[in-house]
Amino acid sequence: MQFENAMTQTTSKPSQHPARAQEIIAVAQSLIQSRGYNGFSFRDIADTVGIKSASIHYHFPTKSDLAVAAAADYRAKFLEILADIATQNLTGVRELQAYAGVFEITLERSGNVCLCGVLASEFESLTDDVRGEVDRFFKDQSVWVARAIRKGQADGEIQSTIDAEAFAPAYVSGLEGAMIIARSTQSVDHLRSAANQYLNLIKV
């Protein structure tokens, strides 16, 4: 996947050479996804990247700035993946299956859960900047899923009685919750099964 938008940061420092900044973001994302926002330190990142913790502050003045960048990057990349799925000429149901597949593959390959799901569960200890990014993520997701549902309805494979705008956030929520619980119960199947349950119920 390509690095596109590191300048989404509201903070000052632009950082002309984004390779290292991106590297820091990637490690931060992985650490947040496995241990949470309050579960990692600048030193953890520094040790992994191979620099000193003080050097991270050059790229991201505060931990909040880093989290904002990590969440913004995560959101952007997720949107790219979804845009890619939408160009594959799939049916609505297949798109929703592919959507769930993104969650499943993440959990399967890395053992990590959704970055914004983790941040949301620590919501009270986040700055407003990070909260905003988390909020935007979930809005993104619901919009994309609602579109896929309507597509499936137009093709006659999803029940027309379903309210796409109401079911979309429920589908997203279900996958987020199932992903988090799946990790704690050591079974990707928990997530896969939940996704199938939701989908089977809305199919004609």
Added chain:
Amino acid sequence: MQFENAMTQTTSKPSQHPARAQEIIAVAQSLIQSRGYNGFSFRDIADTVGIKSASIHYHFPTKSDLAVAAAADYRAKFLEILADIATQNLTGVRELQAYAGVFEITLERSGNVCLCGVLASEFESLTDDVRGEVDRFFKDQSVWVARAIRKGQADGEIQSTIDAEAFAPAYVSGLEGAMIIARSTQSVDHLRSAANQYLNLIKV
């Protein structure tokens, strides 16, 4: 609600006079539910309870011990509430609505999310003891929900094609995820709506 089982702890110190220990557990639960396991300190609890942080170690030698006690107590109390619902002679669907209501009321009144949902999202930074408690919680929940679903099916108000054992964890996961996202989007309605979506889909 009554304090029942503080001795579920695997650790040594029994603490004959459980009032203060229970007070500490209650504050710890609230802090975990709002800021996460890594988002609070012994000093936070001490300041709220009105003792010194060192005194907490008398009741709970380590932070992990405290988290285990908090999770075990949470699980026990949740089971009491569910047992209470089950004695109210409700239909299966009404029981499932009451179940969702427990989540909604918690979020509405305290702004807090499910303790075990939070812990699960920080899973990688938990000790095995805490992990076990979290795991047990979700097993509990699925068992109770599956029973309610089968009850609804027996009464003919829930579709007989639904696999109760497979849908139960999906329902629990959905409510957990919706609860976490609802807080981050500042709307209890997000949770209420998701609960209704799931239920409407399985009704006859």
Added chain:
DNA sequence: TAATATATATCTAGTAGTAGATAGTTGTTA
């Protein structure tokens, strides 16, 4: 071209503050 200036990205060394945890002491209660 050579000298100068600026920017980038890192370092070392340090700040004040907080984390969980421990040892030993004191008052209180059964």
Added chain:
DNA sequence: TAACAACTATCTACTACTAGATATATATTA
């Protein structure tokens, strides 16, 4: 008196973060 439950005082390790120096690369100017 003995158990309990708190205390004071302290420890080590770590937290995010900062100041100032340095090396290197890139521009700009004499």
